[in-house]
Amino acid sequence: MSPRPDPDALGFVLTDVARMLRGAFERRIANAGLGLTPGEARTLVRIATLEGGRQLDIAQRLGIEPMTLSTYLDRLQSLGYVERRPDPADRRAKLIFTTPAAGAMIAGIRTEQVELMRQVTSGIAEEDVDLIRDRLRQLRANLSALEEDSSALAPARGTGR
Amino acid sequence: MSPRPDPDALGFVLTDVARMLRGAFERRIANAGLGLTPGEARTLVRIATLEGGRQLDIAQRLGIEPMTLSTYLDRLQSLGYVERRPDPADRRAKLIFTTPAAGAMIAGIRTEQVELMRQVTSGIAEEDVDLIRDRLRQLRANLSALEEDSSALAPARGTGR
DNA sequence: GCGCATAGTAAGGTCCGCTTACGATAAGCC
DNA sequence: GGCTTATCGTAAGCGGACCTTACTATGCGC
Incomplete structure (x- = not known):
């Protein structure tokens, strides 16, 4: 019964690692000149695996609110990496597709990601x-x-x- | 050689978990009526383990910039959980102490933390x-x-x- | 047609963390 | 002593991620 929380408790460590990882990823992406924020990168990657999905579906997969996704999509779309096409089956809905231009970006993200994780997991x-x-x-x-x-x-x- | 990043790659999963954990912790703290943000809670906990440390030291332990810490301290101090005392050995510096009132808060944080982690790690x-x-x-x-x-x-x- | 549910979005907020610039003090050097 | 440089803390302001609330447009059951 130690009377105080352990600063190396799993929750804190996890938070630390995530924060630092994000920072490192940010630096990498910036240095690589990709021009995406980590959130956008994550979104783009996820979209590539759900090609043609609806925004609600994608948001749910990402674990974020639809509105948050909508903002990311605005950016990704203005950068030319994704398209919003009307769903022919439901005119309220839009289907999200990556553009050909996204291919290189996704590959770039992967490169940075792999390289970073290689460094970060060294010794494990x-x-x-x-x-x-x-x-x-x-x-x-x-x-x-x-x-x-x-x-x-x-x-x-x-x-x- | 898979041509695209795996959305279940360690980095992404880590980020997901951290984000969700933060959300869950936030809800818990809010429900418990503790009135601290997660960052403040983390800071307070860390201070308790470095009782009487300088701000620079604490910031370094937390892995944040001194200015970021300074902001948290403002809040914690105004809530009456920490004190800034002038360092008798160096008048530029200030030493940070928790107040007696912080004890209950820290215990509360611990409770929430332990309970949350118990839920989250269930099945492991x-x-x-x-x-x-x-x-x-x-x-x-x-x-x-x-x-x-x-x-x-x-x-x-x-x-x- | 009417009412209610659903897809997306506009507007605005919170929290976390950073950088830049600065005042006050300390410490090194002539 | 007096000058310069380094260090501690802070004011101010910014960006990113995510949220809630409220609204429009459309779909759908009755």
Whole structure:
């Protein structure tokens, strides 16, 4: 029963690593002249795996609110990396596609990402890296569940679900 | 050689987890009525372990810039959780102490933190949690090294985009 | 047609963190 | 002593990520 929180507790360490990682990624992307923010990069990558998806779907996959995604899309679109096409089946909806120009950018992101992670994980056995990733995915799943719980409690309008 | 980044790559997962964790922590702290932001909580906890330290030291431990810390201290001080006392040995410096009132707050933070992490790590073996924490600390160390390198190079960043 | 749900967005807010510039003090050097 | 340079903290202001609230346009059941 130590009476105070451990500054090396998992939560704090995780936060630290994420913050620093973001900073490092930012520097890399800036140096590489890619001209994207980390959030935009993440979004673009995710879109590439959900080619032709609706904004709501993509937002959900990214774990962000539709409005946040909308802002990123504005940027990505103005940079010519994605297109919003009307959904022929539903005129309210728009389908998101990457443009050919995005290919090089995505490859560039991947390069930076791989290289950065290579540096950052140096000194850690490959199995351990895999294990960490696996367990973090579990954490992410748990957190998703938590978020649903709390939004279920939340007194919101509609409250689908 | 897969031609595109994996959205489940370690870096992305880490970022996801951190963002969601922050959100969950925020909700918890808000619900508990503690009235601190996560950054302030982290700062307060760290101060408690460095009782009487200088701001520069604390900032370094937290991995943030002194100015950022200064802002947090303003808040924590106005809430009555910390004190800035002049350093008798150096009149430029100030030493940071927690107040008695901070005790309950720190205990509260700990409670929330422990409870949250319990939920979040559910389904993961305890050894694995420890292992993750250890390896993440290694990552953090690597990132610290990276940051030092890059600040040594001091590349003009910015790129208005 | 009417009402309500849903897709996207405009507007604006919070939090975290950074940089730049500056005043006050300390410390080194002549 | 007096000058210069380094260091501690801070005022001011910025960018990025994400959120909530409120609105438009469309779809859909009745």
